[in-house]
Amino acid sequence: DAGVIQSPRHEVTEMGQEVTLRCKPISGHNSLFWYRQTMMRGLELLIYFNNNVPIDDSGMPEDRFSAKMPNASFSTLKIQPSEPRDSAVYFCASSRDFRDTQYFGPGTRLTVL
Amino acid sequence: QQQVKQSPQSLIVQKGGIPIINCAYENTAFDYFPWYQQFPGKGPALLIAIRPDVSEKKEGRFTISFNKSAKQFSLHIMDSQPGDSATYFCAASPRRSFGNEKLTFGTGTRLTIIP
Numbered sequence: 405d406a407g408v409i410q411s412p413r414h415e416v417t418e419m420g421q422e423v424t425l426r427c428k429p430i431s432g433h434n435s436l437f438w439y440r441q442t443m444m445r446g447l448e449l450l451i452y453f454n455n456n457v458p459i460d461d462s463g464m465p466e467d468r469f470s471a472k473m474p475n476a477s478f479s480t481l482k483i484q485p486s487e488p489r490d491s492a493v494y495f496c497a498s499s500r501d502f503r504d505t506q507y508f509g510p511g512t513r514l515t516v517l
Numbered sequence: 518q519q520q521v522k523q524s525p526q527s528l529i530v531q532k533g534g535i536p537i538i539n540c541a542y543e544n545t546a547f548d549y550f551p552w553y554q555q556f557p558g559k560g561p562a563l564l565i566a567i568r569p570d571v572s573e574k575k576e577g578r579f580t581i582s583f584n585k586s587a588k589q590f591s592l593h594i595m596d597s598q599p600g601d602s603a604t605y606f607c608a609a610s611p612r613r614s615f616g617n618e619k620l621t622f623g624t625g626t627r628l629t630i631i632p
Contacts, residue, residue, distance in 0.1 A: 408560070445624075446606070446622050446623060446624040446625055447561070447606060447608075447622035447625075448622070449619070449620060449621075460619070495560050495561070497560070505563045506563070506620075507560075507562075508559075508560025508561050508562065509560050510558065510559055510560055511558075511559075511560055
C-alpha cells in the first residue's frame with residue numbers, strides 16, 4: 405500500500421504566481437481532506453470531499469484558494485494568486501469514509517517569496 | 518479562534534520518564550478526541566482516541582485521560598523511549614459530525630526523549 409501521495413514535496417514560488425498541489429488518496433478511500441499547517445495556527449482543515457463531492461469548504465481562507473477532485477484517485481488544491489502568507493505545509497489525507505481514521509500524506513512545503 | 522488549547526509547546530523528558538501533554542477545549546459539542554503523532558517530514562498519524570463516555574483509554578504505552586467536567590484531556594506516555602520523540606497533536610470533533618471529518622487540532626507539542 406503506497407499510502408497517500410502528494411506532489412510536489414517542496415514548492416518555492418514568487419508572489420502572484422499560481423500554485424497547484426496534487427494528491428492521490430489511498431485506493432478505495434472515499435473521503436479526502438486538505439489541511440494547512442503553520443506554526444502560528446497549527447493544523448487547519450481547508451476542505452473535504454466525500455465520493456469526489458466537496459462537502460465542506462468553510463476552512464478555505466479566501467477565493468484565491470480552490471480545490472477539485474475530478475475522480476476518486478486525484479485531487480488538486482490551487483492557489484491563484486499566491487501570497488507570502490500562504491507559506492505553509494499543506495497536507496492531504498484520506499479515509500475509507502468520513503467516519504474512519506484519516507491517513508495523512510507526507511505534505512507539500514510551500515514557500516511564497 | 519483556537520478551540521483546542523494544547524500545552525506545553527515543547528517538552529524534554531529523560532528516557533523511561535512519563536511525559537504528559539495536556540489539552541483543553543471550550544466547545545461542549547466536541548465528543549471525539551484523538552491524538553496524532555508526527556515525525557519530521559511526515560504527516561500526522563493517529564495514535565489513540567477517546568470518546569467522553571470513558572475517563573481513560575490505554576493502548577500499549579499510551580494513555581488518554583479525560584475529564585469531561587473540566588473539559589480537559591491529556592496524553593501520557595509510559596516508559597518513554599527516544600523513538601517517541603515527535604510532535605504530538607490533540608484534536609477534537611463535534612457531536613454533529615458523523616465521524617472525525619471536522620477535526621480541530623491543537624497547536625502541537627514537540628517532545629524530545631533523551632537517552
